[in-house]
Amino acid sequence: MPENPKSALPDFVRNEVVRDLKHRDDDGKPKEGVFMEILCGAAFLRPLGGGCEWTTRPDQLRRCDPREIAPGTGSGPQRRPMFPEPA
Numbered sequence: 001m002p003e004n005p006k007s008a009l010p011d012f013v014r015n016e017v018v019r020d021l022k023h024r025d026d027d028g029k030p031k032e033g034v035f036m037e038i039l040c041g042a043a044f045l046r047p048l049g050g051g052c053e054w055t056t057r058p059d060q061l062r063r064c065d066p067r068e069i070a071p072g073t074g075s076g077p078q079r080r081p082m083f084p085e086p087a
Contacts, residue, residue: 012035012038012061012063014037015036016034016035017032017033017034017035017048017064018032018033018034018061018062018063018064019031019032019061019062019063019064020032020045020060020061021060021062022056022057023054023056030062032048033047033054034047035061036053038058041057041058042056042057043056043057043060043061
């Protein structure tokens with residue numbers, strides 16, 4: 001077991017669009033949400049199109065492929081590039 005359990009978690013960025021493997025949408029696909037923060041061991045997510053926040057376990061979150069387009073993200077939420085452009 002790692003010394004610091006938090007170090008095993010990915011370093012999600014606020015407003016990053018992530019997939020919640022624990023919660024499913026009507027089609028049975030993992031629900032996508034906007035990562036807000038981890039507080040008291042729970043990850044807080046907001047729906048892409050607005051609505052009520054929900055919580056999930058941080059180990060149930062996965063990054064989205066930046067090539068995919070999430071509807072309703074507008075200019076607020078961000079998708080983190082998997083392969084950043086070289087400087």
